[in-house]
Amino acid sequence: MPVAAGLALRQHAHRLDTAVGRRTGKTQGALTTRWEEFVDVVSALAAIRTAGSCVSAPQSAVSANPSPAASVEKGEARISVKGLGKRYGSLEVFRNIDFEVEAREIVAIVGPSGCGKTTLLRCIDGLLPHDVGEIRVGKELVTEPIAGVAMVFQHFGLFPWKTVYENVAYGLRMAGASKADIDRKVPVFIKMVGLAGFEKAFPYQMSGGMQQRCGLARALALEPSVLLMDEPFAAVDAQTREILQFELLRIWEERPTAMIFVTHSIEEAVLLGHRVIVLKGRPSSIHETITIDIAHPRTRDTLREPRFAELRERVWSTLMREAREAEFHLDR
Numbered sequence: 001m002p003v004a005a006g007l008a009l010r011q012h013a014h015r016l017d018t019a020v021g022r023r024t025g026k027t028q029g030a031l032t033t034r035w036e037e038f039v040d041v042v043s044a045l046a047a048i049r050t051a052g053s054c055v056s057a058p059q060s061a062v063s064a065n066p067s068p069a070a071s072v073e074k075g076e077a078r079i080s081v082k083g084l085g086k087r088y089g090s091l092e093v094f095r096n097i098d099f100e101v102e103a104r105e106i107v108a109i110v111g112p113s114g115c116g117k118t119t120l121l122r123c124i125d126g127l128l129p130h131d132v133g134e135i136r137v138g139k140e141l142v143t144e145p146i147a148g149v150a151m152v153f154q155h156f157g158l159f160p161w162k163t164v165y166e167n168v169a170y171g172l173r174m175a176g177a178s179k180a181d182i183d184r185k186v187p188v189f190i191k192m193v194g195l196a197g198f199e200k201a202f203p204y205q206m207s208g209g210m211q212q213r214c215g216l217a218r219a220l221a222l223e224p225s226v227l228l229m230d231e232p233f234a235a236v237d238a239q240t241r242e243i244l245q246f247e248l249l250r251i252w253e254e255r256p257t258a259m260i261f262v263t264h265s266i267e268e269a270v271l272l273g274h275r276v277i278v279l280k281g282r283p284s285s286i287h288e289t290i291t292i293d294i295a296h297p298r299t300r301d302t303l304r305e306p307r308f309a310e311l312r313e314r315v316w317s318t319l320m321r322e323a324r325e326a327e328f329h330l331d332r
Helices: 003-024 029-051 059-064 117-124 164-174 179-192 208-221 238-254 266-272 300-304 306-331
Strands: 079-088 091-101 106-110 132-137 149-152 226-230 258-262 275-280 285-291
Touching: 079 117, 091 117, 091 258, 091 285, 106 117, 106 266, 117 132, 117 226, 117 258, 149 208, 164 179, 164 208, 179 208, 208 238, 238 266, 258 266, 266 300, 266 306, 275 306, 285 306, 300 306
Parallel strands: 106 258, 106 275, 149 226, 226 258
Antiparallel strands: 079 091, 079 132, 275 285
């Protein structure tokens, strides 16, 4: 499928998403969850076709058409967001968003529910248009999804009729990689995320944690220069979540890249991020950017360090201040 068709699929899914939101207002329950899962699957289908559009088996093809996300001079930001604003009709979601992400940096974004974290991430990915400001990935202005950027979704976005192997191979196949190249790369990434031995398993046969590992392997197989993660561990239990956090850190140490990680978990943000961006207000804006000055590699011992507790408390206090103010206004 041509890249343009993949972009059209992504944008159509999110036009539908916006339309449903406008018609139903604040939807709740199973209908919302199923709709989010549908949007994530359709977005994933188009996303991996777009992200892999510059990936192909012959090395000459890769060097001749490098990913825009990869074309960064030394010392230049991999992701640059300047003066970004987004609204849905009369509802202004966020304004004046300014930050950069280095080529080997993880930036976590936290904020109250409804502050626009996921909307911001999808604007950066080119899934949603923004109204004010600009986004650049490498040297390219983002007005639509571009090659070299991969996204991992909260609801996994796996194709239920495909095995682990076929899900991971899908983006490479759509990019035109040879069978030999796919056979060489796919087992490497399946092993990297700890799914060796489950190549023939279907999503319904796996736990939520295993499904998310599969989604991560699919994104990594495209070897992106930018990885966007939208609450990827929110749908799994606490024990699995902690395991996946350290697995992600291990993988990042092996293959460092620019990463934006959206989460509701303050502890997760402090553990994973080099910096934590705190969004607050309505419309939201960047209230504070906190540098996480904890050495890498980070392990379970990191969770017991006094500095970790201090930083977690700092982020917590910043967010709780707004929560208390909102509660006060509701009580009046």
